[in-house]
Amino acid sequence: MIIISQTETTQEDTQQETPLIELIGLEKQYMLGNVPVNALCGVNLSVAPGEFIAILGPSGSGKSTLLNLIGALDKPSKGTVKIEGVDISTLNESQLAGIRQRIGFVFQFFNLIPRLNARESVELPLAIQGISRDERRRTAEQLLEIVGLKDRIEHKPSELSGGERQRVAIARALANEPTFLLLDEPTGNIDSKTAKELMRLIAELNEKNNITMIMITHDRTIAKFAKRQIHLLDGKIVKEVSK
Amino acid sequence: MKVVDILSFGFNAIKRKKVRNILAIMGVAIGIAAIISLSALGGGFQDMVDIQFQQGFSSDTLLITTRGIDFFLPESDFDMYINDTDLIEEIEHVEVAAAQIQRAGLVEIGNYSFQLNVLGIDYEKYAEIYPDTFAAENGSIPTVFDNETVVIGSGIYNPWDNGTITGFVGDNLNITYVTRNGTLIEVKSYNATIDAILGTIGGISIGGPTDSAVFIPLEQAEEFFETSIADIILVQLDTDDEEIIKQVAREIELLFSDQIQVVIPTALLASISAIISAIELFMAAVAMISLVVAGVGIMNIMLTTILERTREIGILKSLGMKNRAVLAIFLAESLIIGFLGSLTGIALGWTLAVALGEFGIGDFIAQSLSGTFVGQMTITPVISSSLILTSVLFAMSVSAIFGLYPAWRASRLKPVDALRYE
Numbered sequence: 001m002i003i004i005s006q007t008e009t010t011q012e013d014t015q016q017e018t019p020l021i022e023l024i025g026l027e028k029q030y031m032l033g034n035v036p037v038n039a040l041c042g043v044n045l046s047v048a049p050g051e052f053i054a055i056l057g058p059s060g061s062g063k064s065t066l067l068n069l070i071g072a073l074d075k076p077s078k079g080t081v082k083i084e085g086v087d088i089s090t091l092n093e094s095q096l097a098g099i100r101q102r103i104g105f106v107f108q109f110f111n112l113i114p115r116l117n118a119r120e121s122v123e124l125p126l127a128i129q130g131i132s133r134d135e136r137r138r139t140a141e142q143l144l145e146i147v148g149l150k151d152r153i154e155h156k157p158s159e160l161s162g163g164e165r166q167r168v169a170i171a172r173a174l175a176n177e178p179t180f181l182l183l184d185e186p187t188g189n190i191d192s193k194t195a196k197e198l199m200r201l202i203a204e205l206n207e208k209n210n211i212t213m214i215m216i217t218h219d220r221t222i223a224k225f226a227k228r229q230i231h232l233l234d235g236k237i238v239k240e241v242s243k
Numbered sequence: 244m245k246v247v248d249i250l251s252f253g254f255n256a257i258k259r260k261k262v263r264n265i266l267a268i269m270g271v272a273i274g275i276a277a278i279i280s281l282s283a284l285g286g287g288f289q290d291m292v293d294i295q296f297q298q299g300f301s302s303d304t305l306l307i308t309t310r311g312i313d314f315f316l317p318e319s320d321f322d323m324y325i326n327d328t329d330l331i332e333e334i335e336h337v338e339v340a341a342a343q344i345q346r347a348g349l350v351e352i353g354n355y356s357f358q359l360n361v362l363g364i365d366y367e368k369y370a371e372i373y374p375d376t377f378a379a380e381n382g383s384i385p386t387v388f389d390n391e392t393v394v395i396g397s398g399i400y401n402p403w404d405n406g407t408i409t410g411f412v413g414d415n416l417n418i419t420y421v422t423r424n425g426t427l428i429e430v431k432s433y434n435a436t437i438d439a440i441l442g443t444i445g446g447i448s449i450g451g452p453t454d455s456a457v458f459i460p461l462e463q464a465e466e467f468f469e470t471s472i473a474d475i476i477l478v479q480l481d482t483d484d485e486e487i488i489k490q491v492a493r494e495i496e497l498l499f500s501d502q503i504q505v506v507i508p509t510a511l512l513a514s515i516s517a518i519i520s521a522i523e524l525f526m527a528a529v530a531m532i533s534l535v536v537a538g539v540g541i542m543n544i545m546l547t548t549i550l551e552r553t554r555e556i557g558i559l560k561s562l563g564m565k566n567r568a569v570l571a572i573f574l575a576e577s578l579i580i581g582f583l584g585s586l587t588g589i590a591l592g593w594t595l596a597v598a599l600g601e602f603g604i605g606d607f608i609a610q611s612l613s614g615t616f617v618g619q620m621t622i623t624p625v626i627s628s629s630l631i632l633t634s635v636l637f638a639m640s641v642s643a644i645f646g647l648y649p650a651w652r653a654s655r656l657k658p659v660d661a662l663r664y665e
Contacts, residue, residue: 073561074659094565100658101563111558111662115259125562127248176563 018085020180021047021070028065028081028235039065041235042079047180052206052213054226055133062235063216064155064184070214071182072099084179104211109184109187110165112157118144119153119170126174147201157159163194170201180212181205187222199225244568253575260548264580266545267537271584271642272591272662274534275634279592279626280599281530285523286625287600292515304372305478305492306506307331309498321502325461325473330498336491338481341368342473344464349419352399352410352437359399360456361418361463366394369452374482376453379439382412390463393418393435398454412437417456420468431659433467435459439530479622485509510565534638537584538645545649549573570654576638577646585638589631596624 026043029036047053057063068074069081070218072088081088083099091099105111112121122140131139144153147167157165166186173181183202187195203225206213217223231239257264309321325342332340344363350358366384370377374490381400385392393416401408410416419432444454452458465471480491492505549556559569600622 018337068659071561073662074657094567095561097560097565099563100561103563107563107662111554113555113558115255124559127252128244128562128564128568130245130248171539172562 002203006202019046019082019089020049021045021053021086021214022082023066023070023201024080024082026066026069026081027077028062028069028074028078029070038077038235041166043133043232043235044236045237047212047229049179049212050206050210052203052225052227053215053218054229055214055232056218056220056223056229057232058218061232063218063232065235066232067182067184067214067216067231071103072096075123085086094133102179104170104178104181106166106169106173106181106183106186108188110162110169110189112165112168112172114157116156117156118149118160118171121157121168122171125172129176139175139213140171143174144168145176147171161194162190163198166190166198167201170198170205174205174211178211180182180214183215185216185218187217187219195222244564244571247515248338249568249571249575250579251576252572253579256548257576257579259494263544263547266586267540267580268587270537270540271534271581271638272587273589274530274537275585275638276592276595277530277533278634278637279589279630280526280596281526282630283522283593283596283624284599284622285519285526285597286627286630287622288637289516289519289523290625291622292519293512302479303483303488304508305480305488305495306508307476307495307503308474308506309503315663321325321499322501323473323476324471325465326471327473327499328476331476331478331495334491334494334498336480336482336487337478339368339477339479341365341372341477341479342461343477344461344468344470344472344477344502345474346420346464346468347416348457349421349432350399351417351419353408353414355402355409357399357402357455360453361420361464362452362456362458363468364458365460365461366458369458369477372477373451376441376444377458378442380442382437382439386438388460390460390466391433391435391635392438392459392460394439394441396435396452396454396456396458399457400440410437412440416457417460418467431467454566531637534641538641541580541642542645542649544653545573545577545646549649552653553656553661553664556656557658557664560656561657561662566654569656570650573650573653574643574646577642577650581636581638581642581646584642585635588638589634593624593626596626617619 020105021046023043026040027038028040028044029038030171031037031143042061055063055066065074069076070083072081072083072091075089086099088096088099114123116124119137119140122143126136126139141150141153144150147170149164149167149171152160152164152168155164157168160168166189170181181202182217186202187198190198199222202213202215205211213226215222215226223229229239230237230243231241272362307323308381309323323342325344328340341364346363347358348361350359352363364386367386370384379394380397384394395416399409400411414437416433416435416437418435419430420432422429441452441454444452459467478491480488482488484517488507492507495505496503556569558574633642
């Protein structure tokens with residue numbers, strides 16, 4: 001882990017840099033049975049390094065679709081997704097995999113592999129990159145300590161609480177030193193008290209380690225942890241609030 | 244992703260679904276066990292036949308018969324007489340020609356009696372043709388003899404190989420021969436004295452001495468069986484040049500106007516070997532079908548596995564795993580199943596082959612071949628490193644072929660769909 005020293009950057013400064021993520025005229029349609037659904041209708045968004053964005057909206061507003069597009073898990077019907085200036089529609093499957101290696105995903109349902117214990121889960125993205133066993137182990141243990149699971153290293157998901165599982169997922173998302181983290185309702189499946197603790201951890205990682213966070217939520221109290229809030233409705237950005 | 248990580252990831256996944264994967268492994272193991280045991284026994288049988296025939300025949304010996312070894316030709320009514328040997332001996336390159344009269348007789352020795360082949364032979368000529376096998380271990384083959392002499396194979400003296408001795412040199416042996424005379428059944432018998440017991444030869448031969456034969460002088464056979472028709476004439480040549488052997492064989496055939504068959508032992512050996520190989524190949528093909536069935540089993544469980552682990556595939560892809568690596572992971576699981584299956588199969592097949600060899604498949608074959616008691620015949624299974632290597636490779640290829648499609652399907656899943664899969 002590289003701990004980037006805290007540098008205060010104003011909103012104006014970051015606007016002038018190359019945006020980390022740039023969405024231009026993004027549209028996504030998919031078929032629900034025989035009915036075409038417009039999940040996104042022309043979304044423009046620019047994310048600067050170090051930002052913490054919450055995307056709010058009711059279900060069906062296109063939040064998850066947007067996140068999948070940013071995470072290179074899906075392809076837009078129209079428009080461009082640029083990550084660090086690269087239009088990802090020009091990339092092939094293998095290059096897309098390379099892009100995903102630099103993105104950390106945290107899902108609502110944790111998406112941990114049941115047979116792997118906490119350490120193995122965190123090691124997995126590193127193993128995918130072909131990093132040696134010893135180094136993997138060291139990094140994984142370090143990260144689990146950061147997320148507060150030092151004494152849960154050998155536990156499997158079934159032996160962990162919801163909050164703990166999500167911490168494992170965060171540690172896993174951080175393992176390959178991502179340029180940004182995508183969090184899809186990270187607190188959706190855990191109780192409110194644990195959710196607050198988890199959000200403090202996420203905010204801290206954003207503050208101290210300058211990791212860019214893009215988080216989906218429909219919970220306004222959770223969204224308050226973010227510096228910038230984007231409201232989505234029927235596939236369009238309807239409101240933007242910055243702290 | 245490193246190969247070792249791919250393998251350990253796959254192995255880890257296999258361990259989590261023990262019953263299902265053990266069943267798939269057993270499927271492969273059964274196929275491999277069948278291949279290994281059949282090939283090992285086949286190889287052992289081939290070896291045994293080779294050794295027997297090499298002992299029973301030398302390459303410069305010819306065998307003349309009216310009955311024929313060829314199953315497809317009609318039997319000839321033509322007869323050879325025992326003094327036809329004189330004519331044959333006049334042919335160039337022929338050293339010795341020995342006639343043989345062969346009948347099945349009831350042989351009583353000690354408290355035991357067996358239905359055996361009784362061979363009437365010229366001791367001297369026979370010993371000349373078969374110096375290694377027609378040699379006494381106990382007593383001596385008489386050079387000057389009366390009609391009451393008899394030489395026996397070691398299988399008669401020690402039939403069960405367990406120390407039970409039926410009789411020894413100097414003991415009496417009664418030979419009974421039963422024929423039809425018109426509507427009457429005519430029973431003849433006489434007492435002989437054992438003068439010599441041959442050393443162990445082991446197994447079957449055509450024409451040559453065997454462990455379960457009783458040898459009486461030719462003149463005695465002629466008198467006792469009331470015939471001067473020779474069943475077989477054995478010919479010893481002075482050369483093992485294949486061309487000359489063929490030429491002499493042809494000359495003999497012409498001598499008897501093509502009414503007899505001259506068997507060239509090396510050719511016979513070659514054709515028997517070819518038959519064994521063909522049977523072996525057929526058996527192996529049957530075994531291979533079972534391995535293909537196992538392959539279908541692998542494909543089946545891998546498709547199920549992939550369906551169950553769709554979400555996992557989505558996770559792996561979201562973590563940046565390339566399609567190639569996803570393919571490799573699931574292919575590795577099939578290969579691990581194939582590999583473990585082949586190891587289990589080799590152990591299983593080997594045990595089976597040894598057990599069958601040990602507990603009398605040899606005797607079973609020997610008995611079905613001769614129809615009578617021929618003594619002990621143990622097949623020692625032959626397992627070569629190339630057989631092991633081939634079966635492992637074959638099992639791995641089958642798993643690879645049948646594992647490829649499921650793995651390919653896994654690798655083609657769209658990450659977003661895979662993650663959403665419930």
